[in-house]
Each structure stands twice: as structure tokens, then as C-alpha cells.
Amino acid sequence: MEQYIRQALLEAAPSLFGTAISDSLIQFQLTRRDMEGDLTLVVFPFVKILRCSPQEAGEKLKNWIEQNIAGVSHCIVVNGFLNIVLQKSYWINALNQMQQNAQFGLQSPNSKPTIMVEYSSPNTNKPLHLGHLRNNFLGYSVAEILKANGHKVVRTQVINDRGIHICKSMLAWEKFSPLNENGERETPANTGLKGDKLVGKYYVAFDKALQAEAKTIMQNWQAGNFEDTPAAIQEAVLNFEQAKLGKDEKAQAAIDDKIKELAKNQTSILREAKDMLVKWEARDPQVYLLWTTMNGWVYAGFDQTYNKMGVSFDKLYYESDTFLLGKDQVMQGLASGVFYQKPDGSVWIDLSAEGLDEKLVLRSDGTAVYMTQDIGTAIDRFADYPDLHGMVYTVGNEQDYHFKVLFLILKKLGYTWADNCFHLSYGMVDLPSGKMKSREGTVVDADDLIDEVTLTAKEMTQERGHLEGLSEQERETLYAQIGLGGLKYYLLKVDPKKRMLFNPEESIDLTGNTGPFIQYAHARISTLLAKANYQVQPLASSLDLKAEEQEIIKHLAIFPVTLEEAAKNYSPAVIANYIYELVKLYNTFYQSVKIIIEPDQELRQLRLTLSAVVQQTIAHGLKLLGIEAPQRM
RNA sequence: GGUCCCGUAGCUCAGCUGGAUAGAGCAACUGCCUUCUAAGCAGUAGGUCUUUGGUUCGAAUCCAAACGGGAUCACCA
Known part of the structure; x- marks a missing residue:
């Protein structure tokens, strides 16, 4: 409708305003x-062209729209805004279309490039912790959102299975x-410990021994x-000690760290x-x-x-x-002059022209660093998937700089797809007690x-009890669905970019803006529809709508745009806020009208459809x- | 110190490319289950949108600075 009026206005502009707009x-x-x-049209922009007061401009637009746009009931001019009231039948028809399309709002699968x-x-x-949960839930959800927007999606991860840190736990x-x-050393089998936990234990043991030594x-x-x-080291130490003299405590501590x-x-x-x-x-x-x-244990x-x-x-x-x-x-890039080598053999890239620093891409002993590996992985992926269009890296925002550099390097190496790489940078998860620190054992x-x-x-x-008739198995499944649903929703409802606070007590809340609140609404409707024996049936467009009903249809109508927005911003939070709002509207409706027990069959059908x-x-x-x-809870 | 991110109710968060009287949830208080699941609904109270300038018809939103918080600047990952 918005597009329709927009188009009509553009076409009518010369006669309406005396000029194209x-x-x-x-x-x-x-x-x-x-x-x-x-729908509201903002009148202010037209005031200049029409050289009149907002009120007059509004009236002019009102008259034109009321006479020329089908489906519009009437308009109201108020405070420089033109509020357009659509006919009820417009919303009934919209609802009719939604009920006949089980994929309402979703784009057809695989209609867009692979990501x-x-x-x-x-x-x-080390074992996965709370930070990984935000990461995984975010990445998984963004993949779902891209899919729903028609993209073909490949979910992946790169497992950091080599490097000095791995050697530490092995040693x-x-x-x-x-x-x-x-005569056997500890294994998952002979200790009963989960593999990642066992290896993590030795990584900690290494650090402890290192600190002691x-x-x-x-x-x-x-x-x-x-x-x-x-x-050389002796000299450096003595120099540092010298530098400490006369400094404040903080500076001294920094030097001690060195x-x-x-x-x-x-x-x-x-x-x-x-x-x-x-x-x-x-x-x-x-x-x-x-x-x-x-590594096998860990996997x-x-x-x-x-x-x-x-x-x-x-x-x-x-x-x-x-x-x-x-x-x-890196060696190829060195040959082509993208990188340069220092006398000690280490290889670097100079990004000072781009406002960044010099960055190491290969150590002097020839071993690889993180960046080396990331370059290789990216190229490998595009080789594996010839139709791959772009990549989304779900990685914490402490690596913003790393990815800026990575994408620049890839571009300089001549890979044009570097422009389609996106760092989905998310904020850290804090606890009420502050940051999670492995050394202080506050990692969740x-x-x-x-x-x-x-x-x-x-x-x-169990307290609420809507469990009668469910098997033990079904109950356990339900508990997991609710618990995990709450946790996921809690972590996803916040804008990914933002640092967030994780409060263990709130994360398992059931009331208010939570996962279970939304799941509950779903379950409640499910049992309602089952009881009513609901069947899809076209609705007569002459039906009247209550305000609560119309609000819901209006909100449903923006689902497709919301989904696009979520994809554009790589933000599950957009979806979370949307369904929360939808559920609130529905609950108000549910609480204020009769549905199954509505005697008027047409009204009953309308409400069931809704x-x-x-x-x-x-x-x-x-x-x-x-x-x-869940279907019930 | 350089660069980047953040600052909205007591707490946790929404607020789309600038638009009307800044919204939710939690916590507090009041009501509503002999009617479809009360994990619900209705209501009360709670705000100098960190501050100061600027841009303009209009700023929580854009720009600049200050203050406060965080990240990052490793031959770590």
C-alpha cells in the first residue's frame, strides 16, 4: 500500500505540486x-514546495489521496502529519492472504547468492563457555535469517586445533x-570426564606451572x-627496573607485567x-x-x-x-610485493597508508600466526564453494582490528570477494560481578x-502443571525446550553489537520479555486451535474488526519487512523484539474477546484465523x- | 597516548534511513481465574535520553568537543 501511494504521488506530482518531486x-x-x-505521511517536506502552512499542505494531500487511492477510507490531518485510515476490508484481505500462505514473509529458498x-x-x-553460547546462538540464528531471506547458507566453523596453546595442554x-x-595417564574413558573438560584441566595446569616457574x-x-x-634479557630487565623509579603505582605494575x-x-x-x-x-x-x-577427546x-x-x-x-x-x-604475496620481509626473516604488511599499522603475517622462524591461517582458510572456502558470494564471521568485537586487517589483506591479494566479507562483531557478555576471567574462575x-x-x-x-497426558520422555524434551529457549532468547534479544549483562537469575525467568513467555503464547494458541478444530477458510471482507484485531493484522503485515531488516543488520534481536510485540498484542486480544466460545460463527472463524x-x-x-x-506447556 | 565501540526509568533493554506526548520487561503498588492454559491481562508510579555546543521547520537519533565506561594497538589467539 505504501509503495502504491508513493508511486501514485510521484506520478501525480506535476499536476499536484506544479513540479516533479x-x-x-x-x-x-x-x-x-x-x-x-x-499509515502516516509526513507533511513537512511538502510545505516548502507548496509554500503554505503544514495544515494547508495536509489538507491538499488529504483531498487528493481520499479521491485517488482505492482502499483508503479517509484521512486525518494533525500536527503536520497526514494519518491515512484504510478500509477494514483491506486488512481482512491481508489476513486472508496470510492464512493461505504457510510461508508468509519468507523468501523462496535458494533464490539468492550463497553465503x-x-x-x-x-x-x-578449553571447554565452551557463556561467551561461546552467545556466539553460537547468534551465528546459528543469523544463518537461519539469511536462509529465510532466500540465501543459500553454509554453516561453518574453523577449529583452532594447532598452535602453541594446543601444545601447552599436550605437554x-x-x-x-x-x-x-x-600405568595409563588420564583419559576420558578412565576418568569419566568429558574430553574437552579433561584437556582444559591440563591447559590450566600448564599455566599454573608456567606461573610458578x-x-x-x-x-x-x-x-x-x-x-x-x-x-640481552638481563639488560632488558635491568632497564625496566630502572624505568620503574619515580613512577606511580599503575605504571610500575605495567612495567612489572613486562x-x-x-x-x-x-x-x-x-x-x-x-x-x-x-x-x-x-x-x-x-x-x-x-x-x-x-583433539579427538575434545571433539x-x-x-x-x-x-x-x-x-x-x-x-x-x-x-x-x-x-x-x-x-x-604469504609467500606469493611476498613475491608480488604485497608483503615485505624484515632482516630476521619475519614477513609483514604495511597498512599505514590505510590508517592502520604494520602487521606480522609470518614469524621469523617461519611458523604461522592467526592471520596466516585466516588468510588460508578464507581462500580455501572460496575454492571449495565456487558459487560462494560472501562470508559472515561471527567473532567478538575484541577482534575488530584483526578483521579490518584480514579483509584488507585479502583485497590486496586480489580477491574481489573480500568486499563481501562481513565481521559480525558482537559485544562481550559480562556477569553481575564483572568480566568473566578464567584466572579468577568466574567463567560460566x-x-x-x-x-x-x-x-x-x-x-x-512442574509447578504450573499442564503436563497431564505427556510421557516422561516428552516432559524431559519440553523442559529442555523451555530452558534452552529462555537462554537463547535472553542472549539474542539484545542488539549483537552491544556488550550485555548476563544475570543468571533473569536468564531463566518465565515472565515478561522472555523466551518462555513467547513459547507459552504459541502453546496456548496451539491447544486452542486443536480444541476448536480450526480449518482454513476464506473470510468475508465485509466483516468488522475490533481495534485489538486490527492491531494484530497490522503487526503481522510488517513481518516480511522485519525479516529483511534482520538480515540487513545481521540481527536476531530485530526478530526477537518483533515476536515479543506480536505476542503482547495477541495476549491483549486473547484476554479481551471470546474465541472458541464466540457464538457468531463468522467472528469465531475470524478470530481463529487470526x-x-x-x-x-x-x-x-x-x-x-x-x-x-512447543505445542503445549 | 593512537584508533574503535558504548552512555535512554532503580536494574536489564527497545526506539527503523532525523518526525507527533521517548517505550517495554524486571523490581514496587492496585485490580482480574464457577468462561478458550493467570508462564496471562488491565492499571499506578518511575526520565534533564551523560553534558555542552552545532546542523534545521523538527534531534534520543546526524556532527564536534568534554566527562564516564569498555576494547584494541604482541613473532597471543
Whole structure:
């Protein structure tokens, strides 16, 4: 309708205004809920052209629209706004079309270019935590949203399965794992621990040992004992100590950190880890065996967690497979002059012309860094999927700079698709106590959280009791759907870009703007329709509509635009807010009118139809968020 | 220090490319289940949209600065 009036106005402009007008002059918005009207045309832009008061301009537009636009009942001019009231039959017809289209609002599948969406991308040395949950739910949901907008989507992740951090947990396991009576070190099988948890335990053990050894070295340095310390390091330490004199506490602490870094680099345990990395890159059989074994444990653990989370992937990339390609690319780029080499052999790119810094792309010892690997992975993906148009990287905003650099490098290497790469940058998740810090043990474990939320859902669902007739199996499924639904909704309803607060108590709330609130509305409608034995039937356009009913149809009508907006902004929050609003409107309606027990059959059918379309739209919306829509609860 | 992000009710968040009297939820208080699931609904109260300038018919929204918070500037990932 908006488009229709816009077009008509543009065509009629010369006779109406005496001149052609630009499209941007015609600004529509939805009429405020507390005013009469459906669509509002902003009058101010026309005032200049018509050289008259807003009131006069409004009157002129009012008369023209009332006489020339079919479907318009009448218009009201108020405060420089022209509120257009559509005929009731317009909304009945809209509802009729919605009920006949089970895919209402969705674009036809695979009608748009292929997009790859990357999310999760964990390290294989620690279990998934709350931050990963936001990441995974976001990525999964954005993939669903792009699909619903007609894109072909490939879900993927890159698994950071190599590098110094992986060697750390491997080494710690070899060094510190106790032997059992069979002479075996700890494994998931003989401890019953989940694989990712077991490996994470040794990653922590490594850090602890590293800290201890570094502390001893620093104490030696304090005491003036520089035995075993290279002269260059000794000099650096002494210089730092010198620099501390006369500085305030904060500056001194910063310098102490730098000294600590130096000490860590002098530890034997870190040297061993580095040696292991070199051996790994040389494919030392023993190191490789250990690596595949321990990674296998982690993957089994991750799979369990992904399963519980309800996320999945179409294709996996392993850093260990792509980093060599990355190195090749760097060498080629070096030859073509995109990169340059320093005397020590390290390879860099100079982005100072773009307002960025110089960035390392290959270490002096020839080993790959994160950037090397990311270059390789990106190129690999476009080679694997010839019709791939673009990529979405779901990665936290602490890596904004990294991705700016990555996309620039890819472009400089000559890959035009670099322009279609997008960093879906999301904010950190804070706890009421502040930031999550692994060292302080405040990290919220993903498995624990999911279990907790499911348990709470169970308790609360049993309290309300709408469970009669459900099997034990069905009940358990329902608890998980509600618990996880609440958690997902809680994490997705906030604009991804924004840093958010995670309050454990609120995340499992059932009332207000929550997942269960929306699921409940869905379940309530489902049982209602079943009881009423609802069948799709065209509605007579002569039916009258109550305000509550019309509000719902109006909101349903913007679902397609909302879905597009969510895709454009890569924002599940847009969908979450939309369905929340829809449910509130529906609940008001539900509470104020009779539906099944309405004696007038035409009215009853209208209200059932409205309920059915709302139910379908809630279900679609929840699916876009990766949330289940229970039939009853 | 350079660069980037953020600042809306006590708390958590909406507020589309500038538009009417800035909205929800939670927490507090009042009502509503012999009628379709009360995980609901209706209502009360709660605001200098951090501050100051600028742009204009009009600014929470755009621009600049200040203040406050965060991220990042590694041969870490």
C-alpha cells in the first residue's frame, strides 16, 4: 500500500505540486498506536514546495489521496502529519492472504547468492563457555535469517586445533597426568570426564606451572642472580627496573607485567612447548599421535555440547589443514610485493597508508600466526564453494582490528570477494560481578549453564502443571525446550553489537520479555486451535474488526519487512523484539474477546484465523532464533 | 597516548534511513481465574535520553568537543 501511494504521488506530482518531486520527499511511517489511522505521511517536506502552512499542505494531500487511492477510507490531518485510515476490508484481505500462505514473509529458498556463516570457532584447549553460547546462538540464528531471506547458507566453523596453546595442554598432560594402576595417564574413558573438560584441566595446569616457574626466575632476578639468563634479557630487565623509579603505582605494575613476560619466556616449560610446536609443524609422529588423540577427546566433548545447544555445521575447517595454504599465500604475496620481509626473516604488511599499522603475517622462524591461517582458510572456502558470494564471521568485537586487517589483506591479494566479507562483531557478555576471567574462575561453563537452565525449567513447569497426558520422555524434551529457549532468547534479544549483562537469575525467568513467555503464547494458541478444530477458510471482507484485531493484522503485515531488516543488520534481536510485540498484542486480544466460545460463527472463524496466523508467525520467528515452539506447556 | 565501540526509568533493554506526548520487561503498588492454559491481562508510579555546543521547520537519533565506561594497538589467539 505504501509503495502504491508513493508511486501514485510521484506520478501525480506535476499536476499536484506544479513540479516533479524526489522520492525522498515522501516519508511514510506507521501511525502511532494512540492515533486513529494506519499509515502516516509526513507533511513537512511538502510545505516548502507548496509554500503554505503544514495544515494547508495536509489538507491538499488529504483531498487528493481520499479521491485517488482505492482502499483508503479517509484521512486525518494533525500536527503536520497526514494519518491515512484504510478500509477494514483491506486488512481482512491481508489476513486472508496470510492464512493461505504457510510461508508468509519468507523468501523462496535458494533464490539468492550463497553465503557462508562462520560461528563458534573454538580453541581445542578449553571447554565452551557463556561467551561461546552467545556466539553460537547468534551465528546459528543469523544463518537461519539469511536462509529465510532466500540465501543459500553454509554453516561453518574453523577449529583452532594447532598452535602453541594446543601444545601447552599436550605437554602438561604428558608431564603432570598421574598414572593409574594400569600405568595409563588420564583419559576420558578412565576418568569419566568429558574430553574437552579433561584437556582444559591440563591447559590450566600448564599455566599454573608456567606461573610458578616464572615467579622463581623473577625472584632470582630480584636477588641479582642472572645465572642462565641471556645477556640481552638481563639488560632488558635491568632497564625496566630502572624505568620503574619515580613512577606511580599503575605504571610500575605495567612495567612489572613486562618483566613477567620476559621471565615467562625464560621458563623451561614454555621452551618445551615451543619445541613441541616446531616438532608438530615438522610432523613428528609421536607429537602427531598425541595431538590427534587429545583433539579427538575434545571433539567428542564439543559434539555433546553442540548437540545440547541445538546448533550444527555443514562443513568444518581445521586450522591445521589451512595454515599451510596461508603460508603459501604469504609467500606469493611476498613475491608480488604485497608483503615485505624484515632482516630476521619475519614477513609483514604495511597498512599505514590505510590508517592502520604494520602487521606480522609470518614469524621469523617461519611458523604461522592467526592471520596466516585466516588468510588460508578464507581462500580455501572460496575454492571449495565456487558459487560462494560472501562470508559472515561471527567473532567478538575484541577482534575488530584483526578483521579490518584480514579483509584488507585479502583485497590486496586480489580477491574481489573480500568486499563481501562481513565481521559480525558482537559485544562481550559480562556477569553481575564483572568480566568473566578464567584466572579468577568466574567463567560460566556452557554445559553447566544448560543443565541449570533445564533444571529450573523443569521445576517451574512442574509447578504450573499442564503436563497431564505427556510421557516422561516428552516432559524431559519440553523442559529442555523451555530452558534452552529462555537462554537463547535472553542472549539474542539484545542488539549483537552491544556488550550485555548476563544475570543468571533473569536468564531463566518465565515472565515478561522472555523466551518462555513467547513459547507459552504459541502453546496456548496451539491447544486452542486443536480444541476448536480450526480449518482454513476464506473470510468475508465485509466483516468488522475490533481495534485489538486490527492491531494484530497490522503487526503481522510488517513481518516480511522485519525479516529483511534482520538480515540487513545481521540481527536476531530485530526478530526477537518483533515476536515479543506480536505476542503482547495477541495476549491483549486473547484476554479481551471470546474465541472458541464466540457464538457468531463468522467472528469465531475470524478470530481463529487470526490466532492461526499469529501462531505460525511466532513459530517462524522462534525458528529464526533457533528456539523450539512447543505445542503445549 | 593512537584508533574503535558504548552512555535512554532503580536494574536489564527497545526506539527503523532525523518526525507527533521517548517505550517495554524486571523490581514496587492496585485490580482480574464457577468462561478458550493467570508462564496471562488491565492499571499506578518511575526520565534533564551523560553534558555542552552545532546542523534545521523538527534531534534520543546526524556532527564536534568534554566527562564516564569498555576494547584494541604482541613473532597471543
